[in-house]
Amino acid sequence: MALDIKICGLKTAEALTAAIEGGASHVGFIFFPKSPRNVTPEQAATLREQAHGRAKGVAVTVDADDTFLDAIVHTMQPDMLQLHGSESPQRVAQVKARYALPVMKAFAVHEAADLARIAPYRGIADRFLFDARPPAGSELPGGNGVRFDWTILAGLDAGVDYMLSGGLDAANIGDALRLANPPGIDISSGVESAPGVKDAALIEAFFKAVAAARNDRAA
C-alpha cells in the first residue's frame, strides 16, 4: 500500500530540499502566529514554488477567517488546506466550496471515543488528520511533539482516509506503522533540532526509518 508522507512546518529552502529529496508526498506550511513554524503567505509561496510538481503544498490554518484564507490561497496557491482548529462541518463545507481545494480536517485524539467526532465530517472533509491532544497550557493545537495511543486507530472504518501525526520520529515510526497501518503520516517537531528549526539530517533519518520499517513489514 502507498504511504503518503508529509513533512510539516517547513520554513527554509534547505529543509524543503531535504523533505523533497527524502520522498515527501506533501509539505506543510504553518499559518499560525503563535507557532515557531509560522510563515507569511509570501514566504510559503516561494517555498511552494520550489516544491511545485514534486510534493503537494499544504497550508495549515487554525480557525482562519475568509480574509486570511483568501490571502493564503491567492498568494501561496496550495494544493490542499489543513484545518487544525475547531472548524465545524459547515465551515469545512464553506471552505471547500470557496476555494475548490481538498481539505484535511485535523482532530485531537486521546481516547477511542474521540474518533466518533469525525462522523459529521464524513463526505465533507477529503481526509482526516489524527494528532495528539495538546498538553495542558500549550498555545499550539499541533506541533507539540506529543503522541497518542496508536492502537485506537484500529477501530476506524477501513474507508477512512487519514494521516497519523503527533510525536512521530525516526525511533517510533516503525511502531506507528505496525500498530496503525495508516495511509499517511505527518511529522513536524520530530525532525527539528529546536522548536521551529528543521534539521536536514533528522529528516533524512526519518525517511530511512520509514523505508526500513516498510521493508521489514514486506519481508
Ligand SMILES: O=C(O)c1ccccc1N[C@@H]1O[C@H](COP(=O)(O)O)[C@@H](O)[C@H]1O
Ligand atoms: O506545528 C505547528 O506549530 C502547528 C501549529 C498549529 C497547527 C498545527 C501545527 N502542526 C501540526 O501538528 C502536527 C503534529 O506535530 P508534531 O509532529 O507532533 O510536532 C504537524 O505535523 C502539523 O500538521
